[in-house]
Amino acid sequence: xxxxxxxxxxxxxxxxxxxxxxxxxxxxxxxxxxxxxxxxxxxxxxxxxxxxxxxxxxxxxxxxxxxxxxxxxxxxxxxxxxxxxxxxxxxxxxxxxxxxxxxxxxxxxxxxxxxxxxxxxxxxxxxxxxxxxxxxxxxxxxxxxxxxxxxxxxxxxxxxxxxxxxxxxxxxxxxxxxxxxxxxxxxxxxxxxxxxxxxxxxxxxxxxxxxxxxxxxxxxxxxxxxxxxxxxxxxxxxxxxxxxxxxxxxxxxxxxxxxxxxxxxxxxxxxxxxxxxxxxxxxxxxxxxxxxxxxxxxxxxxxxxxxxxxxxxxxxxxxxxxxxxxxxxxxxx
Amino acid sequence: xxxxxxxxxxxxxxxxxxxxxxxxxxxxxxxxxxxxxxxxxxxxxxxxxxxxxxxxxxxxxxxxxxxxxxxxxxxxxxxxxxxxxxxxxxxxxxxxxxxxxxxxxxxxxxxxxxxxxxxxxxxxxxxxxxxxxxxxxxxxxxxxxxxxxxxxxxxxxxxxxxxxxxxxxxxxxxxxxxxxxxxxxxxxxxxxxxxxxxxxxxxxxxxxxxxxxxxxxxxxxxxxxxxxxxxxxxxxxxxxxxxxxxxxxxxxxxxxxxxxxxxxxxxxxxxxxxxxxxxxxxxxxxxxxxxxxxxxxxxxxxxxxxxxxxxxxxxxxxxxxxxxxxxxxxxxxxxxxxxxxxxxxxxxxxxxxxxxxxxxxxxxxxxxxxxxxxxxxxxxxxxxxxxxxxxxxxxxxxxxxxxxxxxxxxxxxxxxxxxxxxxxxxxxxxxxxxxxxxxxxxxxxxxxxxxxxxxxxxxxxxxxxxxxxxxxxxxxxxxxxxxxxxxxxxxxxxxxxxxxxxxxxxxxxxxxxxxxxxxxxxxxxxxxxx
Numbered sequence: 050x051x052x053x054x055x056x057x058x059x060x061x062x063x064x065x066x067x068x069x070x071x072x073x074x075x076x077x078x079x080x081x082x083x084x085x086x087x088x089x090x091x092x093x094x095x096x097x098x099x100x101x102x103x104x105x106x107x108x109x110x111x112x113x114x115x116x117x118x119x120x121x122x123x124x125x126x127x128x129x130x131x132x133x134x135x136x137x138x139x140x141x142x143x144x145x146x147x148x149x150x151x152x153x154x155x156x157x158x159x160x161x162x163x164x165x166x167x168x169x170x171x172x173x174x175x176x177x178x179x180x181x182x183x184x185x186x187x188x189x190x191x192x193x194x195x196x197x198x199x200x201x202x203x204x205x206x207x208x209x210x211x212x213x214x215x216x217x218x219x220x221x222x223x224x225x226x227x228x229x230x231x232x233x234x235x236x237x238x239x240x241x242x243x244x245x246x247x248x249x250x251x252x253x254x255x256x257x258x259x260x261x262x263x264x265x266x267x268x269x270x271x272x273x274x275x276x277x278x279x280x281x282x283x284x285x286x287x288x289x290x291x292x293x294x295x296x297x298x299x300x301x302x303x304x305x306x307x308x309x310x311x312x313x314x315x316x317x318x319x320x321x322x323x324x325x326x327x328x329x330x331x332x333x334x335x336x337x338x339x340x341x342x343x344x345x346x347x348x349x350x351x352x353x354x355x356x357x358x359x360x361x362x363x364x365x366x367x368x369x370x371x372x373x374x375x376x377x378x379x380x381x382x
Numbered sequence: 383x384x385x386x387x388x389x390x391x392x393x394x395x396x397x398x399x400x401x402x403x404x405x406x407x408x409x410x411x412x413x414x415x416x417x418x419x420x421x422x423x424x425x426x427x428x429x430x431x432x433x434x435x436x437x438x439x440x441x442x443x444x445x446x447x448x449x450x451x452x453x454x455x456x457x458x459x460x461x462x463x464x465x466x467x468x469x470x471x472x473x474x475x476x477x478x479x480x481x482x483x484x485x486x487x488x489x490x491x492x493x494x495x496x497x498x499x500x501x502x503x504x505x506x507x508x509x510x511x512x513x514x515x516x517x518x519x520x521x522x523x524x525x526x527x528x529x530x531x532x533x534x535x536x537x538x539x540x541x542x543x544x545x546x547x548x549x550x551x552x553x554x555x556x557x558x559x560x561x562x563x564x565x566x567x568x569x570x571x572x573x574x575x576x577x578x579x580x581x582x583x584x585x586x587x588x589x590x591x592x593x594x595x596x597x598x599x600x601x602x603x604x605x606x607x608x609x610x611x612x613x614x615x616x617x618x619x620x621x622x623x624x625x626x627x628x629x630x631x632x633x634x635x636x637x638x639x640x641x642x643x644x645x646x647x648x649x650x651x652x653x654x655x656x657x658x659x660x661x662x663x664x665x666x667x668x669x670x671x672x673x674x675x676x677x678x679x680x681x682x683x684x685x686x687x688x689x690x691x692x693x694x695x696x697x698x699x700x701x702x703x704x705x706x707x708x709x710x711x712x713x714x715x716x717x718x719x720x721x722x723x724x725x726x727x728x729x730x731x732x733x734x735x736x737x738x739x740x741x742x743x744x745x746x747x748x749x750x751x752x753x754x755x756x757x758x759x760x761x762x763x764x765x766x767x768x769x770x771x772x773x774x775x776x777x778x779x780x781x782x783x784x785x786x787x788x789x790x791x792x793x794x795x796x797x798x799x800x801x802x803x804x805x806x807x808x809x810x811x812x813x814x815x816x817x818x819x820x821x822x823x824x825x826x827x828x829x830x831x832x833x834x835x836x837x838x839x840x841x842x843x844x845x846x847x848x849x850x851x852x853x854x855x856x857x858x859x860x861x862x863x864x865x866x867x868x869x870x871x872x873x874x875x876x877x878x879x880x881x882x883x884x885x886x887x888x889x890x891x892x893x894x895x896x897x898x899x900x901x902x903x904x905x906x907x908x909x910x911x912x
Contacts, residue, residue: 248775250767257764260753267712267750268764268818269736327755 079372080321087336090343098350106346108228114342115231116141116290118335120313122242123172123286125334126279128317129246131259131326134283135190136175138310139197144168144291145301146201149212157216164295165288171197172284176277201303211300220296231293238289242282243331255279259326315362316341319369340365411437411472411568411600413458413489418467420453420624427453428464428624435617437568437600440591442615442632444608445644446837450624451604452573458602459491459571460484490562491571498557500547505529507546508560532560537593552583556590569600576607581697581901588614606864608637620644653870654846656889661690661873666724667857668740668826670709673718678704679881682718686826686857691848693872693889694861696900701881702861703745706828710742711735722825736765739825743816743832745861751815752803759785759799761814766821784821792817793843809840816847827851830861845871865893 094101120137127134148164171193178189223230246252254275257265266272290309295301320337322329341362348358415433419426428450435441443451456462458469460478469476471487478484481491498507505525514524529542538556546554555575562570572591576584591601591614605611611618612632620627620643627643664687673682679701686692696702708715711729720727722738729735732742744750752761762785763770770781785799792813796806803814812832819827829848833841848871852858862868868875869891877885877899885899 244775250771250774250776253760253764253767253776257753257756257760260755261749263750264744264753265764267710267732267742267744269733270764271731271733327753 079369079376083319083321083336083340083369087340087343090340090347094343094347094350098347100350101346104227106350108232110342110346111232111235112229114338115229115235116294117309117312117316117341118235118338119238119286119290119293120283120309121286121316121334121338122238122331123279123283124313124317125322125329125331126242126246126255127283128322128324129259129326129329130255130276130279131262132179132186132276132279133190134172134175134280135187135310136171136194136197137190137283137287137313138306139194139201140168140171140284140287141291141294141309142301142303142306143171143197143201144288145295145305146204146210146291146303148292148295149210149217149301150204152212152214152217153210157212157214157219160212160214160217161219161292161296164292165285168288168291169281169285172281172287173277175284176280179280180273180276198303198306205301205303207303209300209302217296218299220293221299231297234289234293238286239331239335246331251275251278256327259323259328261327312341315366318373319365321369321373323373324370411488413569413600414470414473415454415458416468416470418454418457418464418469420450420457420462420464426624428457428621430467431621431624431626432467433619433626433629435569435600435602438595438598439616440595440601440603440614442603442605442611442618443621444605444611444618444640445621445627449621449644451621453624454621455491455571455573455602455604458484458569459489460487461491485562485565485567488566488568489571490558490565490567490569491573492555492558492562492575493573498546498554498561500545502546503542504540504544504546504549504557505542507557508532508542508564510561512565528564529560532563535597536560536563536590538590550583552579552587555579555587559590559594563599568598569602570594571602571604573604574606575603576605576610577698579698584610608640611640612637622646653867654842654849656870656873659873661687664688664690667722668709668727668859669721669724670705671719671721673705673708673715673720675704675708675713675715677881679708679878682878682883684876684883684886686859688855688857689852690873691852691858691860691871693868693875694859694878695863695865695868695875695896696878696884698863700878700900702878703830705878706742706830706859706861709735710740710828712742736824741765741819741824741827743819743827743829745830745834747808747811747815747835752811754802754804756803757800758789758794758796758803758806758814761803762788762799762818762821765818769822788817788820789814791820792847807837807840809836809843812836812840812844813847816844820851823854824856826857826859828859828861831863832860833862833864833867865896868896869893 100106120141124134124137144164144167147167148160150160151163152160175190175193178184178193179186182189220229220231225233246255254265254270257268257270258272258275262272291301294305316337317334318324318337319340320333320335322333322337344358344362347353348355413435415431417430417432418428419430420428431450431454433441433454443454445451453462457464460481460483463477463479469478471489476487478487478489484491499510502510505522508529509525514521514528526542532538533540536556536559538560540553540556540560546557549557559570575587579587588610591603595601603611603615612635615632617629618632618635618640619629620640622644666685667688668686670685671683674680682701682705684692694702704713707713709720711731711734714730720729722740727738727740729738729740735742748754753764756764759781763781766784767776770776770784782799789796789799794806794810794813794817796810803811806814812835816829816832827848832848833844836844845867848858848860860868860872869889873889875887875889875891875896876883877887877896879900885895887895887899
């Protein structure tokens with residue numbers, strides 16, 4: 050209700066002040082819980098497994114999860130802008146395939162760049178479907194996904210395609226200061242995404258669009274352009290991930306995407322980014338990836354049946370989304 | 383203003399099989415609200431309000447926005463639970479925990495927002511949840527025959543097979559009313575039922591309400607339209623700032639008296655002193671010529687001068703908002719031209735309009751004006767991110783300073799600029815929705831319903847703000863459905879009717895002239911050359 054007279058507003062301010070803190074506290078508690086869980090997992094693994102807290106294992110873990118991180122970073126921008134990229138896995142697979150094919154016809158650098166740009170171009174395609182043709186994001190990206198899976202199978206004839214170009218092994222062999230190249234690229238990608246989202250106007254626009262696209266448009270935000278850019282970022286993430294994985298394996302596979310895309314979506318949501326846009330952060334995505342990585346590594350190191358890993362991860366995902374819904378429900382009531 | 387037809391004396395009773403005469407005569411059906419209080423987030427919406435309403439009568443609730451009318455209506459219909467107080471139906475205490483329980487007690491709510499299932503047919507909606515079923519099968523024939531009986535009794539002309547989404551709002555309301563009758567409701571709470579209707583439909587709705595009343599239906603009738611209330615209601619209760627002011631027979635009330643009770647003071651003191659000056663020699667800032675969007679508005683021409691507040695009146699749906707959106711580039715238009723400071727201003731998006739110096743405060747701040755999940759500072763800065771940026775990086779200090787400066791200038795009551803805008807009161811939200819355009823002063827400010835859902839105190843602040851901006855040389859176009867607002871503030875008044883500019887009147891024009899033009903009664907206009 051409205052506050053009209055100044056004297057009543059003064060009375061009401063304290064009570065209005067207590068209300069928001071109480072409302073926010075569930076969100077805070079959830080954030081705290083997820084950070085605590087990741088920290089707890091880290092400590093538990095350090096204690097229970099001697100192999101865990103070694104630089105080799107940790108670097109290996111980072112290197113292994115770098116591709117998921119590339120995709121999740123772009124996915125974060127899409128998600129905060131109120132979209133969702135269901136085609137990310139197919140873009141990733143397609144980019145790897147293109148990288149290998151182009152490498153086999155030209156040189157490794159050209160192949161790698163072609164792979165990454167393929168991802169960006171496919172992201173642009175998603176963006177145009179959504180913003181110019183005004184298609185629903187789920188329909189547009191799932192359609193894109195189906196087309197790409199088919200196309201990748203056609204290109205590879207359903208087989209694993211390999212390259213004998215030794216230069217293509219870049220991501221499998223290069224280290225700098227003892228740290229794998231993919232990890233360095235990941236650090237740069239994280240920095241760029243955080244800069245864009247938190248420090249640049251386009252980051253504000255992304256949040257505004259996710260919060261209320263019509264209000265953003267009426268505030269002068271070029272909503273179609275910005276939404277398209279988020280899909281380009283997501284596609285580029287998929288492209289880089291595809292190149293890195295293909296380089297590591299010196300091969301590509303049209304069916305490589307299925308596991309990866311679930312990891313990306315799970316990481317986005319368990320970190321506490323909102324399904325409904327407007328709210329989210331790079332650190333949330335990173336926490337989400339970290340949790341998946343630690344759970345996976347823990348199951349490996351402790352020799353637990355990997356099937357349980359999926360049950361646990363799925364359970365955590367459901368819990369995270371349930372908490373998000375609960376927070377929203379409280380806020381709106 | 384709107385005539386009420388006499389209820390048909392032969393109308394058949396249909397409420398629980400009792401004859402209306404019985405129901406009304408022994409007064410057995412009545413609802414009493416006793417000492418009800420309710421607060422939201424610390425703000426008192428209702429305090430110690432009591433009320434009594436009987437079947438077969440229309441009890442109107444009037445008051446300013448935020449006076450607590452809707453809250454009281456929702457409490458009666460179970461949509462909101464009171465913090466304190468009691469409700470009695472036929473003398474027995476009840477507590478409705480939700481609208482379903484209220485309906486079981488015979489009380490239905492017809493809201494401002496229609497709550498039907500748009501993809502289902504009229505028939506399906508009317509019987510939704512109370513289908514005639516035998517052996518697990520819906521008996522459509524039985525429903526249909528019941529529907530036709532009801533349609534005949536109420537006089538509603540509705541096609542039972544029509545999809546609800548295809549109906550006009552007025553017909554959707556009829557479906558809601560039928561839905562209530564099918565559930566044996568004897569009291570319907572109607573919250574601003576005519577707000578979204580044109581005058582023709584309003585008149586018919588009022589006719590139906592009168593007709594249903596004669597058949598024993600009771601109404602809580604919440605409305606802004608005092609003339610309508612005085613025509614229709616048996617009793618009128620005035621609320622102000624959540625408190626009960628008076629309840630009296632409508633027959634003994636007049637509009638002026640009600641307004642004074644609602645505001646606690648005569649109407650005219652609501653508005654800042656009007657400036658007595660002529661703008662004939664002022665520079666033309668915005669010139670609109672022959673603006674047309676097929677089927678929406680046609681051949682709209684007017685000019686806005688520096689320092690001038692031009693009010694735009696007209697009924698909801700007369701094309702006012704659409705004209706504003708077209709000038710702002712939010713909607714396309716088919717023909718016509720817009721000039722800004724003498725140069726053509728053909729904008730294709732709000733982005734371009736804003737860069738040219740046109741600002742729009744849209745009619746719905748929640749859906750169009752503000753990012754509700756964002757902070758006050760983010761909302762204030764959004765249209766002016768360029769000003770907040772150096773080397774491609776947003777300068778937080780600059781943003782904070784701008785936000786605090788604007789918040790102070792428009793008097794936003796907040797704890798800090800970092801708090802979510804959703805936690806502000808409606809009035810303060812609206813100040814943010816206006817203030818976001820003032821970081822970089824525009825040439826033209828278009829404000830669409832700038833005080834909708836805003837409390838009295840904030841209203842005055844907004845009026846003063848609009849006048850202050852005009853004095854600084856902005857050209858202001860203020861669209862409003864509230865005539866007092868247009869008359870109290872505007873230097874010149876444009877009236878839209880069915881997509882056309884029906885009249886251009888001086889700021890001191892009186893209410894009847896504006897209304898005549900708004901309702902399309904051209905012949906009543908005194909001087910065509912005004």
